[in-house]
Amino acid sequence: MWSKYTMGIISEAPSSEEDLSDSGDESNVLNIASTQPFAEAAPLSLTHAVASGGAGDIVKVEEKHDSSNKSDTRRKTKQKRRLRKADTNVLSVQFNHLLKPTEMHAGDIIRCEECSVIASHLSKIKPATGETAEPLWECEFCRHHNSTDIEQSDLPKQEDVTYLVEPAPVVHGADMTGLDNSIVIFVIDISGSMSSTTSVSGTFRMPNAHKQQQRAAENFGGEQMIRDRHQSYVTRLQGVQMAVDANLDTLIKEHPTRRAALLTFNHELTYYGDGTREPLVIRGDKLDSKEDIILEAEEECKNELKPILETKQRLVERVYDLEEGGQTALGPAVVFALHLASKRRGSKIVICTDGLANRGIGNLEAANDEKSEGNVKKAAIDQGNEFYGSITDVARDKGVSISVVTMKGTTCFIPLIGQMADGSGGQVTIVDLTNIRDEFASILKQQVIASNVSATLIVHRGLYIRNPANSEIKLNKSERDIGNVTKDTEVTFEFGIRNKKELKDNFNIDLGKLNQLPFQLQVLYTAVDGSKALRVLTQLKETTEKREVAEQNAFRSVIAENHIRSTANDMMVLSEDENDNDYRSKTKYASNVVQKQRIQYINKLNADAQNNDDFNTG
Secondary structure, eight states, X not given: OOSBOOOXXXXXXXXXXXXXXXXXXXXXXXXXXXXXXXXXXXXXXXXXXXXXXXXXXXXXXXXXXXXXXXXXXXXXXXXXXEEEOSOSOEEXXXXXXXXXXXXXXXXXXXXXTTTOOBOOTTOOEEOOOSSOSSOEEEOTTTOOEEEOSOOGGGSOSSSEEEEEEEOOOOOOGGGGGOOOOOEEXXXXXXXXXGGOEXXXXXXEEOTTHHHHHHHHHHHTTTOOXXXXXXXXXXXXXXXXXXXXXXXXXXXXXXOTTOEEEEEEESSSEXXXXXXXXXXXXXXXXXXXXXXXXXXXXXXXXXXXOOBHHHHHHHHHHHHHTOOOOSOOOHHHHHHHHHHHHTTSTTOEEEEEEXXXXXXXXXXXXXXXXXXXXXXXXXXXXXXXXXXXHHHHHHHHHHTOEEEEEEETTOOOOHHHHTHHHHHHTOOEEEEOTTTHHHHHHHHHHOOOOEEEEXXXXXXXXXXXXXXXXXXXXXXXXXXXXXXXXXXXXXXXXXXXXXXXXXXXXXXXOOGGGOSEEEEEEEEEEEETTSOXXXXXXXXXXXXXXXXXHHHHTOOHHHHHHHHHHHHHHHXXXXXXXXXXXXXXXXXXXXXXXXXXXXXXXXXXXHHHHHHXXXXXXX
């Protein structure tokens, strides 16, 4: 996919006069196409997809309700929501190549005073003359004349360069070895609902079946509740126990120097650490105080976790000794785990829960109670958004990913707690007990490769970047605050062409005479070692008026990626019984709702395209 790419810019005739404002000049038909090999050393790519369907194709969704009251014959109409069809003008930014090195530019960052573009290998510096006291750089994006004190030889020589913004902090001890000593914290719900059982095909033997029999005998006067060690049913907790056990084995094989820890929650928190020390129990009023929980976590940070290779056996014994019962103190558990994990960038928190947070800070009981009055529920949702949003902010800043695993048919208020994963590079997965092991494995394979990531796209003045929330806003620069990224993180931007007459009258730009247009992507991020860098990719693409040239080299997966993401967000907006508070939480979570399905769909499209040279865009 990275050896060749196509960029197309197409603005087709609008579908109606009402759509003119969104599509620009109806005569605009401009394609950017390239069959030039894409530099393999480039870690980021702007890949444009070409598909059928005009930029002006808009579906208007209007919901009308006829009043059943004869005295009120008025028709209530919701505000129209404009939805775009799959669009051709999409730039896809994939972060997996951040792992590959690129040219480290030692010079200063020189920005255009007007549009913030960074001077690149495309820039031309005019030496000082009798009329100008300093050299001038005419910005190739906006034509602004910038005074500068650099020479042409000071500019980058490559299209993809990195600027070091801040060096990595000084580290000592184990951190200097270069080994992966990040932390994986399993945060497991052991509330009463985790005892619910699910039938499974065939039979299996729980590793701790004999302990369960002994426990049943003690509790029920010798009557064994489990009559056969070979079971045909499994509790939710048992499913989680076996999944953790299996994935600890995988960690030993693939990442033996990582640290693993266990934290459980019900009406209290129990932190087992790596299983080699006596557990810490936090209960009572401390669960209502974020400060108290952080103090307890800070004290535990003094106890260094050992590599999983040394602790696996003791940790597994702790896992299989767990019993269900009590409420669900999810909020306190996340605060405690995050404070521990944030000591090492790239660490991971895996939360497994089947119930609503209803104990201590982060309580969502009122937010999910259908009997709650409107203002009470609204206040509870706002508090939940603020609490779990603050968790997300800390995770992003510290380079920690949070993943949430929950069970089918349970109530966890995913739109609220899911935002922790959405903003930290984690996953949200709704599982049944037959596939929970594989889902855990998928989560553990995802590693944060950069944190505090923001991506800024800047386009030529003849183009504009669409704002998904407001189609009337047309800017030449768009910044996305992304947070943590993994090698599978992908972000898309949609762009369009400005009105040709407006460009000619206001900026004296004739798009018809431009056979090339520049794009620049600026990615600011914090690496795993703590250093901060700015990655700048600047590319100039040739144009063509032949749509078929662009279509022949299109990547259909980019169309699918952008369309599925935008459709998921649109459907969240149009979901029934929404209100402003629900909408805020839903839109934060929408991108992760389709994550797994999206990846599967895109992989299928790529396979189809490779197997069929005649694969048609329609």
